[in-house]
Amino acid sequence: MKNISDRDKKHIWHPLTQHKLHPDAIAITRAKGAVLYDEENKEYIDGIASWYTCMYGHCNDHIIRKAHAQMQRLDHVVFSGFTHDVAVELSEALMEILPQNQQKLFFSDNGSTASDVAIKMALQYHFNRGKKKNILVAFEEGFHGDTFGAMSVSGLSVYNGPFEDFFLTVERIPVPTGENNEEVLEKLRRIISEDNVAGFIYEPLVQGAAAMKMHDREGLNALIGLCKENDVITIADEVMTGFGKTGKNFASEYMDNQPDIISMSKALTAGMLPMAITSCTRKVYDAFYSDDISKGLFHGHTYSATPLACSVALAGIELLRSEEMQQNLQRVMESHREFDKRVRNHHKVAATRQLGVIYALDLNIQMERYGNLRDKLFRFFMDNGVFLRPLGNTIYILPPYVVTGEQLQKIYDSIERALDEVV
Ligand SMILES: *Cc1c(COP(=O)(O)O)cnc(C)c1O
Numbered sequence: 413m414k415n416i417s418d419r420d421k422k423h424i425w426h427p428l429t430q431h432k433l434h435p436d437a438i439a440i441t442r443a444k445g446a447v448l449y450d451e452e453n454k455e456y457i458d459g460i461a462s463w464y465t466c467m468y469g470h471c472n473d474h475i476i477r478k479a480h481a482q483m484q485r486l487d488h489v490v491f492s493g494f495t496h497d498v499a500v501e502l503s504e505a506l507m508e509i510l511p512q513n514q515q516k517l518f519f520s521d522n523g524s525t526a527s528d529v530a531i532k533m534a535l536q537y538h539f540n541r542g543k544k545k546n547i548l549v550a551f552e553e554g555f556h557g558d559t560f561g562a563m564s565v566s567g568l569s570v571y572n573g574p575f576e577d578f579f580l581t582v583e584r585i586p587v588p589t590g591e592n593n594e595e596v597l598e599k600l601r602r603i604i605s606e607d608n609v610a611g612f613i614y615e616p617l618v619q620g621a622a623a624m625k626m627h628d629r630e631g632l633n634a635l636i637g638l639c640k641e642n643d644v645i646t647i648a649d650e651v652m653t654g655f656g657k658t659g660k661n662f663a664s665e666y667m668d669n670q671p672d673i674i675s676m677s678k679a680l681t682a683g684m685l686p687m688a689i690t691s692c693t694r695k696v697y698d699a700f701y702s703d704d705i706s707k708g709l710f711h712g713h714t715y716s717a718t719p720l721a722c723s724v725a726l727a728g729i730e731l732l733r734s735e736e737m738q739q740n741l742q743r744v745m746e747s748h749r750e751f752d753k754r755v756r757n758h759h760k761v762a763a764t765r766q767l768g769v770i771y772a773l774d775l776n777i778q779m780e781r782y783g784n785l786r787d788k789l790f791r792f793f794m795d796n797g798v799f800l801r802p803l804g805n806t807i808y809i810l811p812p813y814v815v816t817g818e819q820l821q822k823i824y825d826s827i828e829r830a831l832d833e834v835v
Pocket residue numbers: 522523524525527555556557558615620621649650651652653677678
């Protein structure tokens with residue numbers, strides 16, 4: 413009986429879904445660790461940590477305990493004029509893991525709003541200092557979210573195509589690949605020389621929505637450096653890369669040049685509740701700090717820094733920093749490296765790449781992002797009890813750190829079988 417799936421069809425409009433082509437949604441009724449259970453009690457290993465959120469496992473007991481205790485003590489606080497202990501504790505915990513130049517934290521609800529806040533910070537930074545700068549620079553295939561600002565700086569796709577005429581002013585540059593570093597740097601230099609560039613937003617080293625495309629550290633470091641020399645505000649969108657996934661707490665740590673602003677969400681609250689934070693340097697904050705009220709950042713959300721989400725984030729950071737979780741991380745990284753040796757020379761594999769627990773494999777064929785083969789692969793994995801979401805001709809794995817060795821092998825085996833039986 414697919415009671416929930418059937419009833420779902422009546423009233424629910426799902427995100428990123430063309431309902432005429434994809435009428436069925438699978439109903440998930442419970443989850444634990446790296447496993448999802450559907451309404452027929454079939455198990456699926458969560459190979460993508462539920463959109464990169466549940467890194468410490470679904471329904472983690474430590475997080476549940478903290479959330480439960482918080483729920484009984486303090487629910488909602490108006491975060492304008494009031495504050496609360498959990499937000500303060502979270503700010504202190506984040507300062508210990510964020511790049512050292514980050515000093516101030518601004519709360520919102522999701523990754524897209526974290527990007528929008530970052531963009532507003534960058535634009536108003538210049539505005540407050542009496543400069544008219546209206547151009548944002550972004551990577552060609554970047555993804556920063558679905559709200560208007562975030563969508564404007566994202567690469568063009570079915571996501572934002574209908575709204576192109578309403579975008580903020582954006583100049584797009586290719587990612588540095590190692591070979592093209594000089595060209596990309598030169599292109600950015602030309603754009604900046606117009607003297608009206610406010611900010612540069614990028615996903616550091618891994619572009620999630622572009623199918624886990626990875627780019628060159630040195631190249632990115634040089635681009636950030638050039639921005640710094642020219643007072644262009646740099647924004648690292650770490651919504652996907654944050655909280656250990658790349659093998660460091662934040663991907664920005666791979667570069668010498670640190671961004672002025674970092675946006676984070678997804679694993680920030682470990683999949684338990686929605687929340688996002690945009691952090692910034694003292695320099696950015698100081699441009700808003702004034703006797704003039706209109707120089708403040710007048711952006712706010714009703715659920716800003718809601719105590720429950722803060723308690724969950726705090727519990728997540730405790731887990732991330734634990735010896736046990738760090739060992740899990742190393743174990744998954746090592747396991748991916750072994751898998752890579754198995755598949756990288758397969759005749760249906762064009763390329764593979766890995767950073768931290770993020771592993772991606774490009775198939776040697778052309779495929780539409782939402783095409784038939786993608787659907788066939790998705791169904792093959794689901795039939796085999798593995799939840800993966802191939803993107804275009806890329807299959808990627810980004811499992812919760814707590815995934816067991818056995819579960820990982822099951823993911824790998826199903827990918828190898830898919831190469832032989834589906835592709
Ligand atoms: C998911 C994502 C976003 C958007 O976050 P939402 O919470 O889905 O709005 C922004 N940037 C990156 C890099 C992401 O992966």
